[in-house]
Amino acid sequence: MKTTPPSPETIEELMQRANNMAGLTLGQVADSHGFTTPADLKRDKGWVGQLIEYELGALAGSRPEQDFLHLGVELKTIPVDDKGKPIETTYVTVAPLVNIQGLTWEKSIVCHKLQTVLWIPVQGSRDIPVAQRQIGTPILWSPTPDELALLKQDWEEIMEFIAMGQVQQLTARHGEVLQLRPKGANSRSVTQSIGQDGSKILTNPRGFYLKIPFTQSILKRFFN
Template identity: 60%
Template sequence: MQAIPQPSTPTTEQELLERAQQLAGLTLGELADLAGIIPPPDLKRDKGWVGQLLEWHLGATAGSKPVPDFIELGIELKTIPIGYNGKPLETTFVCVAPLIGVQGLRWETSHIRHKLSHVLWIPVEGERDIPLSDRHMGSPLLWRPSPDEEAQLKQDWEELMDMIVLGHVEQITARHGEVLQLRPKAANSKALTEAYGANGQPIKTLPRGFYLKTNFTADLLSRYFI
């Protein structure tokens, strides 16, 4: 395939959705060829490669900035690796969690709520026995949380943030939260950041990220696609 120029930024939700629909059924190898990119052999050292490839094809401009991928539309792009059974293979990273200066933070004005207020989900074949270049794109889904979904997310977020405020960040495990979890997010164990200890004293700990649990994303996909 001949490489094409990067598409312009979509100006409407409909344009973005139509663009994503045109990618459905193509393989990652085909998309990489069109973009003039050589795919990595696997995702061990290139975890964000699939998302970056799709950002290129869809005209996203945010890059690594802490704003939605499609800034003007307020839409976040999330790829979701799917198994042979049609269910997500892993949790979905949303954003880094604040560990200091968190008193008084509210769900309604939180970064995570902003990120999840409008999401373009794109399922991608994710089974490890399928070579990366041969994995197919699925049909996209533009999603806003329902009142019930938002209530679930808010409850988990408030419980996790309460533990952070009380200095219990080190006690939080992936089992906390029904649909949202908090867990370490760092390239290596030396990348420490500040947090509160149990007595309010500053401590050093690994950065943490918010992740959507697979039960949440599986329910979301099953409602829309089955």
């Protein structure tokens, strides 16, 4: 039985571990725990994130709370191309589609999760075999007042659409830095949401995602 690495007790210890990982390949980290590295990520989309969570001792799993709740830190792996640009949007959390009366930005899971984020860039180019992809320098980030204002504005606009029963009208183009997209194993996944007349309807689950230009600006600020 594998023993899970213990969760770090301080932010300093977490950063030390993350820095120790920088420069290693995914294959090296996987081998150190006796894990098999998949040939590709088509069927194992979450594999990289799970490996890094395991290595760093993250506790939350899929629960709607920060990965290191005791430290107030969320963990996000971010695949980047050879120029260091994020390859895809970053998933934050499932969006609430019912029972949202009185929900404010300050009380939202999005706000909670994005208070402090440990970003772990990982080479994501498809031409690099998964085992040979390198892990980059970690970044501990908290949103600036400007970034926070943008996030809040997008969240409030999106939640207004949901409250008015217009979730179907929301597209990935809505929002400057935050977007709402279908989130489910496939298009057959359904959940309840508010209809235009206020009744409950069935729709695909939705998730909040950070747009690429936003995460790119975070990485750029730290690495320049």
